[in-house]
Amino acid sequence: MISLDGRDVRVPLELSSDVVVVGSGPAGAMVARTLARRGIGVLVVEEGPFVTPAEMPADSFSAMASLYRDMGASLMLGAPPMPFVQGRVVGGTSVVNGAISWRLPEDVHREWVAADPALSDALPYRELDALFDEIEADLGIHPTEAEIAGPNNLLLAKGAEILGLEHRPISRNVRGCRGLGRCLQGCPEGNKTSMDRSYLPDAVRHGARIVCNVEVTRVVHEQGRAVGVEGVTPSGARVRIRASRAVVLAASAVQSPVLLIRSGLQQGPVGRGFSAHPGAAVAGRFREPVRLWEGATQGHEVIGLRKERLKFEALGYDMTLVAARTKGVGASLVRDLEDLAHFANWGVAVRARAEGVVRAGPKRAIVTYSLEREDLRTTARGVKVLCEMMLAAGAEAVFPGIYGWPERVTERTALADLPAPSDPNAYTMAVTHMFGTCRMGSRPADAVVGTDFQHHAIEGLYVADSSVFPTNTGVNPQTSILALAAMCARHVAAR
Amino acid sequence: MLRELITDSLREVSTRVHRAAIAATAPSGWTATERAWSEALFAALLPAEGRLPGLATLDLDAFWVRYAEVAPPMLRFGLRASVDLLALSPPFVLGVPHTVLGLDAAAREALLDQALRSRVFLLRQLATTVKLVGLMAYLRDPGVRARVGEGS
Structure with a gap:
C-alpha cells in the first residue's frame, strides 16, 4: 500500500501531485479516497510508519512506542496537566x-449554526446525514454484539x-471483531475498519500514493497560493512535494495549526479556540473475574447525561494501564496485579x-489548556x-482516583457528600x-x-480535520470528521 | 546527617561495581548513582511476591534500549528527575537522613507509598511517573503477562 517509505530516502527528493x-x-484518508475516486492525483504524506495487523504489539509500552505520538505522553501545560x-x-x-462511531448530534450542529448562520448552507445537516449513512455502510458500523462484549461492558x-x-x-467501525480487547494497541487481526484497512486502500486502488515516515515541516506558498509542502525523513533528507491543485491539511487539531504557524500563516485565530473532551477513569474490584483486557475494548456507553456534558464508556485497557489505576506500591501493588482479572x-x-x-x-506543539471551575465540578459529578x-x-x-476523596469506596452512601475539589491537580485526566x-x-x-474549508488568506490551502470544528462535540468525533472531510474534498475537487 | 550521606555514597560505589555485572537497570546515559537509585526504587515498586517475579530480577535491556529510542524528551527528563528527586526525598518524606540507598526494603516501599499519597502534587507526579514506567517495563515481559492474565 505504501509508495515510498521515508526511511529509505537519504538524499533530497522532489515529488509532485495534483493534491x-x-x-x-x-x-486525510477520506479526502484522499474521495479525490482519487474522481480521478484526481493524490499524494498522502504521513509522519508515522506503516504497521500491518500482524505487527500490532500486545503490550502498552510497545504499542505506545510504535503507534502513538510521543509514546502517548504528549503533555498539555495547564491545570491539571494532561496527556x-x-x-x-x-x-x-x-x-x-x-x-x-457517533453521528454529529443535531443539537451540536444547531449550536454551530447559531454561532455562524453561514454554516447552515455550508454544512446542511441533511447532507451530513446522507454522508453518515454512507460512512456507516462503508465501515461496517454497527452496535457491539453481546457475545463479544465481555464482562467489563456488560457490567x-x-x-x-x-x-x-x-x-x-456502542456502535463501532469493526467487521468480524472477536473481542480481543486490543483496539488501543491496534487490532492484530485487522478487524477494525481503521483508515489503513478501509479508505486508504480504496484510495490507493484508485491511484492515490501514500508516503510514510516523512514529517511535513512547512506549507510552501507563493503569492497567496499554496503550491506544495516541504518535509524531512528520519535521516534528515529534505522532501519537497509540489501540488498543482491544492494542499490539504489533515494532521489533527494540534498539528495542523502548528504547520500553519511554522509556514508563516498566522491569519485569523490560528491555534486559538482549542477545545477538547478531557476524560477521567474509575477502577472497581468485582468478586467475579472481569478480565477487562478481553472482550470489546469499548463496547458499551451511557448517554443519559449527555445534556450535562457527560458521556460514559467502558474502557478496556491493556493490563499495564489497568495496573497503573491501582493505588498501591510494593507488596500491595503485586497483590493487586495477582488480582487484576x-x-x-x-x-x-x-x-x-x-x-x-x-x-x-522549537520542535513540538505546545498546548496550554486549563479546565474551568465548572468543568471540574462536571468531572467530579461524572466520577x-x-x-x-x-x-x-x-x-x-x-x-475514584480524585485526590482528597477516599481512595477506596464500598458504599454508595459514602459518595453522597463528597465535594468537587477546586484544586485542578486533584484530578487525574487525559485528553483524546x-x-x-x-x-x-x-x-x-x-x-x-x-x-468551503479553504484558508481565508491562502488560495488552494484547505484544512479538513477537527481543527475546523467550531466547538467540541460531546461525542466521539471520528464519524463527524469523516463527513466533514468528505465535504472538504468536494470543494477541492471543484477547484 | 553528613555521615549517613557518606555511608550512602560508599554503598553506591559498591553497588556500581555490582551493577556492572548484571543487566541494565536504567536508561543509558544515567550516572552509576542514578542507576543504583533507579534499581532501588523499581525493586521497591515491584518486589518478588507470591507467584510474580520482582522487577529487579527481569532482564530489562531491551526495554531500556527501546525507551531510549522512542521516549519523548519530556518523559525522559521526567523519569530522570523523578528518580533523582525521590531518591533524595527521604529526609523530607520520611524524616530520615538517608538517600533511598540508605533505606531498607520496607522503608523504600513506604517512601514510594507516601509520595503517591502526598498532598504535594509534584511528589505524587514523581511517584506516578516511576510507577507507570516500572509497570510498562514489568508488564512487557511475556512471562509476567501470562501470570497476571491467568489470575481469576
Whole structure:
C-alpha cells in the first residue's frame, strides 16, 4: 500500500501531485479516497510508519512506542496537566482508538449554526446525514454484539440499568471483531475498519500514493497560493512535494495549526479556540473475574447525561494501564496485579467549556489548556456517577482516583457528600478528542478557514480535520470528521 | 546527617561495581548513582511476591534500549528527575537522613507509598511517573503477562 517509505530516502527528493494531503488519519484518508475516486492525483504524506495487523504489539509500552505520538505522553501545560493521545502511524488515530462511531448530534450542529448562520448552507445537516449513512455502510458500523462484549461492558450496562440511566451498546467501525480487547494497541487481526484497512486502500486502488515516515515541516506558498509542502525523513533528507491543485491539511487539531504557524500563516485565530473532551477513569474490584483486557475494548456507553456534558464508556485497557489505576506500591501493588482479572475500568468524557491555545514550539506543539471551575465540578459529578454505577453493578470496592476523596469506596452512601475539589491537580485526566484550532467560519477575523474549508488568506490551502470544528462535540468525533472531510474534498475537487 | 550521606555514597560505589555485572537497570546515559537509585526504587515498586517475579530480577535491556529510542524528551527528563528527586526525598518524606540507598526494603516501599499519597502534587507526579514506567517495563515481559492474565 505504501509508495515510498521515508526511511529509505537519504538524499533530497522532489515529488509532485495534483493534491497533497498531510496526514493519513480519518480526515486525510477520506479526502484522499474521495479525490482519487474522481480521478484526481493524490499524494498522502504521513509522519508515522506503516504497521500491518500482524505487527500490532500486545503490550502498552510497545504499542505506545510504535503507534502513538510521543509514546502517548504528549503533555498539555495547564491545570491539571494532561496527556493528550494521538496516533502517529498510517491510518492515524483510527488505528489506536476504540472504534467508537457517533453521528454529529443535531443539537451540536444547531449550536454551530447559531454561532455562524453561514454554516447552515455550508454544512446542511441533511447532507451530513446522507454522508453518515454512507460512512456507516462503508465501515461496517454497527452496535457491539453481546457475545463479544465481555464482562467489563456488560457490567456497565447492568449498573446504568439499575440507576435508570440511558445506555446502549456502542456502535463501532469493526467487521468480524472477536473481542480481543486490543483496539488501543491496534487490532492484530485487522478487524477494525481503521483508515489503513478501509479508505486508504480504496484510495490507493484508485491511484492515490501514500508516503510514510516523512514529517511535513512547512506549507510552501507563493503569492497567496499554496503550491506544495516541504518535509524531512528520519535521516534528515529534505522532501519537497509540489501540488498543482491544492494542499490539504489533515494532521489533527494540534498539528495542523502548528504547520500553519511554522509556514508563516498566522491569519485569523490560528491555534486559538482549542477545545477538547478531557476524560477521567474509575477502577472497581468485582468478586467475579472481569478480565477487562478481553472482550470489546469499548463496547458499551451511557448517554443519559449527555445534556450535562457527560458521556460514559467502558474502557478496556491493556493490563499495564489497568495496573497503573491501582493505588498501591510494593507488596500491595503485586497483590493487586495477582488480582487484576477482577478489576473493571470505566471512563467519563467531559464536554469541557474551557478553551486553550496551540503554539509552535522549537520542535513540538505546545498546548496550554486549563479546565474551568465548572468543568471540574462536571468531572467530579461524572466520577461520582461512575462509582455509583460500579457499586450498583456489584463492585466490592471502587477507586475514584480524585485526590482528597477516599481512595477506596464500598458504599454508595459514602459518595453522597463528597465535594468537587477546586484544586485542578486533584484530578487525574487525559485528553483524546481535540477541536477548533483552525476554526471554520464566514468571517476571516473569527475563523481560519472559510465555509468551503479553504484558508481565508491562502488560495488552494484547505484544512479538513477537527481543527475546523467550531466547538467540541460531546461525542466521539471520528464519524463527524469523516463527513466533514468528505465535504472538504468536494470543494477541492471543484477547484 | 553528613555521615549517613557518606555511608550512602560508599554503598553506591559498591553497588556500581555490582551493577556492572548484571543487566541494565536504567536508561543509558544515567550516572552509576542514578542507576543504583533507579534499581532501588523499581525493586521497591515491584518486589518478588507470591507467584510474580520482582522487577529487579527481569532482564530489562531491551526495554531500556527501546525507551531510549522512542521516549519523548519530556518523559525522559521526567523519569530522570523523578528518580533523582525521590531518591533524595527521604529526609523530607520520611524524616530520615538517608538517600533511598540508605533505606531498607520496607522503608523504600513506604517512601514510594507516601509520595503517591502526598498532598504535594509534584511528589505524587514523581511517584506516578516511576510507577507507570516500572509497570510498562514489568508488564512487557511475556512471562509476567501470562501470570497476571491467568489470575481469576
